[in-house]
Each structure stands twice: as structure tokens, then as C-alpha cells.
Amino acid sequence: MTDTDPVGAWPDELDTRILAGLRGLHGRLDPPPPGLAEQMMLAMAVAGLDAELAAVSQERLAGSGARASEHVRTITFDTVSLTVMVAIVERADERVRLDGWLAPPAALRLELRLPQAGGRSQLEATADDSGRFVFPAVPRGLVWLTVYRDESDESAVVTPTFEL
Numbered sequence: 001m002t003d004t005d006p007v008g009a010w011p012d013e014l015d016t017r018i019l020a021g022l023r024g025l026h027g028r029l030d031p032p033p034p035g036l037a038e039q040m041m042l043a044m045a046v047a048g049l050d051a052e053l054a055a056v057s058q059e060r061l062a063g064s065g066a067r068a069s070e071h072v073r074t075i076t077f078d079t080v081s082l083t084v085m086v087a088i089v090e091r092a093d094e095r096v097r098l099d100g101w102l103a104p105p106a107a108l109r110l111e112l113r114l115p116q117a118g119g120r121s122q123l124e125a126t127a128d129d130s131g132r133f134v135f136p137a138v139p140r141g142l143v144w145l146t147v148y149r150d151e152s153d154e155s156a157v158v159t160p161t162f163e164l
Helices: 015-030 036-047
Strands: 050-053 055-062 072-078 082-091 094-103 109-115 121-126 134-141 143-147 154-157
Touching: 072 094, 082 143, 109 134
Parallel strands: 050 154
Antiparallel strands: 055 072, 072 082, 082 094, 094 134, 109 121, 109 143, 143 154
């Protein structure tokens, strides 16, 4: 402690340096798994909702052959009450277009969470009566999708995180 610190003040300058050294050592020897922060943000977002967690039931990559002009990856998420299919289309500007469909079709509100975009960024869309929705320009990275089943925002379907 320095002479100006009250007795028992914590953390003092020495404590701060020791803790920073331990944090650096721990980060090198036992770093957190990739995606842990995003998964924790998903868990916290789901905790406040009456939410069903959707499971990935199918994932495909189309158009990845030598003559294909466009790469499209599709992922299907299922719950007992709702199926969400998304097509991830590459764009020229390092972003992707996310086209999606809900089954059964319904005009529902959706949020696409982008945890890596400096905090809790999100994009919003509304599916039309046929269940179709689009996010036209999404930055690459880990995301998850929340589909709200009613206007109270308390009943939702949440996908696991997936990579764009």
C-alpha cells in the first residue's frame, strides 16, 4: 500500500499488479474455450424469457463446387412447435445475407444477436404471413436468432449460436 491509501483499502496498486499478472498467466495456460462469451450471453438472454432452445436438425453447404458462383449454407433449427430454416448467402462486401423461413408460417418478430459487434448488438426483422424473413447485410461472426411468438416478448424460440 502507499502512504495515502487508507488501512485495509483493497485493491491497492500492488494487489492490482499481482492480479493482472495472475490473469495474464491464467489466460496463457488455460484460456477460455472459443465462443464461451457468446454462449454465456445467449444463456443470459434466454434466462429472462419463456424460451424454447431450438436444436440444429440439418446443415448443408450448396454451390461450393468449382463452377458455383455463389456459396449458400443452410441450417435448419427445430423445436416441438416451430422450425426455422436459414440460408446464409455470401456477399461481395464481406457481409452475408440471411434469408429465413418459419414453419408453420407466421408473421413473427425476430432478433439476430451479434455479440461480437461491441456488446449486445442486434438486428430486427419481421417475418411475413408466409413465414419469410431477411437480414440483408449481416457482419460475419457468431450469432443467434430469437423468434418471438407473441407481442409480450416473453415467449420465444432461441437458436444456438452459429457462425456466419
